[in-house]
Amino acid sequence: MPTDNPIRTTQRRQSNLELLRIIAMFSIVAHHFVVNSGIAENYDLSVWSPNMLFLQFWGMWGKIAINAFVMITGYFMCTSKVTVKRFLKMYLEVLFYRYTIFIILCAMGREPLSITRLFTLVFTTLVKVNGGFVSSFLFFYLFIPFYNLLLEKLDKRKLQILIFLLLFMQTITSTFFFNRDVFSYLLWYMTIYFIAAYIRLYSSDWMKNNRYCVPFLLICIAISIFGIFAGDFVGGKIGMTGWYYLVNDSNKIMALLVGVFAFLVFKNIDIKYSPVINTVSSATFGVLLIHAASDAMRKLLWKDILHVPELYTNTLPVLVLKTVGFTLLVYIVCTVIDLFRIYLIEKPVFRRIGEKPWAGKTLYWD
Numbered sequence: 001m002p003t004d005n006p007i008r009t010t011q012r013r014q015s016n017l018e019l020l021r022i023i024a025m026f027s028i029v030a031h032h033f034v035v036n037s038g039i040a041e042n043y044d045l046s047v048w049s050p051n052m053l054f055l056q057f058w059g060m061w062g063k064i065a066i067n068a069f070v071m072i073t074g075y076f077m078c079t080s081k082v083t084v085k086r087f088l089k090m091y092l093e094v095l096f097y098r099y100t101i102f103i104i105l106c107a108m109g110r111e112p113l114s115i116t117r118l119f120t121l122v123f124t125t126l127v128k129v130n131g132g133f134v135s136s137f138l139f140f141y142l143f144i145p146f147y148n149l150l151l152e153k154l155d156k157r158k159l160q161i162l163i164f165l166l167l168f169m170q171t172i173t174s175t176f177f178f179n180r181d182v183f184s185y186l187l188w189y190m191t192i193y194f195i196a197a198y199i200r201l202y203s204s205d206w207m208k209n210n211r212y213c214v215p216f217l218l219i220c221i222a223i224s225i226f227g228i229f230a231g232d233f234v235g236g237k238i239g240m241t242g243w244y245y246l247v248n249d250s251n252k253i254m255a256l257l258v259g260v261f262a263f264l265v266f267k268n269i270d271i272k273y274s275p276v277i278n279t280v281s282s283a284t285f286g287v288l289l290i291h292a293a294s295d296a297m298r299k300l301l302w303k304d305i306l307h308v309p310e311l312y313t314n315t316l317p318v319l320v321l322k323t324v325g326f327t328l329l330v331y332i333v334c335t336v337i338d339l340f341r342i343y344l345i346e347k348p349v350f351r352r353i354g355e356k357p358w359a360g361k362t363l364y365w366d
Contacts, residue, residue: 015274017072018281020266024065025284030327031062032292037302042312045232050316056228056244058323063250064224066133067259070140070189074196075267078151082144085359089350090141090285094134096341097289098124101297110296129186134289136185140193143186145363147193156202163198166191167256175246175253188251195260199267210268217261224254279339286338291330301330 034040034055043052102121105111120127128135154162170188173179199207206212227246246254271277291301302308306326311319353359 015277016271027061027065034059037308070192071196074193078197101293140189283338287334
């Protein structure tokens with residue numbers, strides 16, 4: 001998800017992909033609104049209701065958005081260097097929210113102050129690697145210099161073969177042969193990284209033209225939505241929950257295709273530098289770190305403050321209004337909090353760090 005810090009750079013970028021970051025993070029918050037709040041426990045697949053169908057649609061984009069975020073990272077970083085300063089910015093941001101939110105929740109009596117919990121807190125990056133996005137992404141980021149070395153050795157044809165083999169193993173076997181054991185966060189992020197690098201280095205003409213990319217994106221979205229209805233129908237017949245099957249993890253076929261085509265569409269949109277878009281975009285990683293900090297934070301936010309599960313019995317117009325409003329409210333509040341952190345803490349600290357001779361060195365071999 002991040003690029004530098006993880007999502008900021010000193011260079012002025014066009015705002016097309018920064019806008020995609022914002023939309024993708026909003027989609028992740030919407031996804032968490034549905035899957036982390038407990039409201040989905042009200043679904044009855046044997047009786048289709050407008051409320052159920054709306055919420056399924058509202059929450060279907062989370063894994064797609066993760067793919068889009070990692071693609072943005074790959075697109076920029078495949079021709080850049082991971083410096084000590086870049087990685088340190090990202091890591092310190094993670095630590096800041098991890099410990100600050102834990103202390104606040106402890107003071108509120110919502111986090112247990114036990115040896116087990118403290119051990120998990122201190123070593124979260126190690127405990128959660130390949131078990132959560134943030135920890136997995138930190139390790140993935142450390143591999144980027146080696147991915148770039150490999151890219152230097154591969155020509156277009158060899159890179160195509162590598163991507164094909166990775167996708168066949170992780171996406172085809174998972175989607176069509178129900179292989180649940182093949183998925184790995186680190187391996188999947190590497191795969192997405194190489195796809196983004198291929199687009200950056202060897203983009204075909206059709207990839208640069210939204211006359212092709214937009215229809216492909218719309219078709220993939222339509223198939224994904226149809227997949228939810230099909231999952232509802234099958235689930236209602238056999239008593240299983242399968243409504244997100246085609247997009248229920250990042251490596252599933254439609255989560256991949258929608259994410260890739262969304263990236264291509266926004267890459268091809270000509271949006272000049274917008275300070276508003278880029279400023280809001282700079283806080284997207286912070287939005288994730290705040291609202292999804294822990295199970296205790298999820299319960300506090302979605303159940304105890306917003307009472308999301310209770311919304312299910314509202315009429316559809318009221319449900320839609322409150323769902324959109326609460327998701328937007330969470331996004332805005334978290335953005336404001338992170339912008340305060342950036343301007344009051346991060347910028348002053350990294351003005352000093354930037355003066356250190358080691359800050360600009362690349363990882364491992366400078």
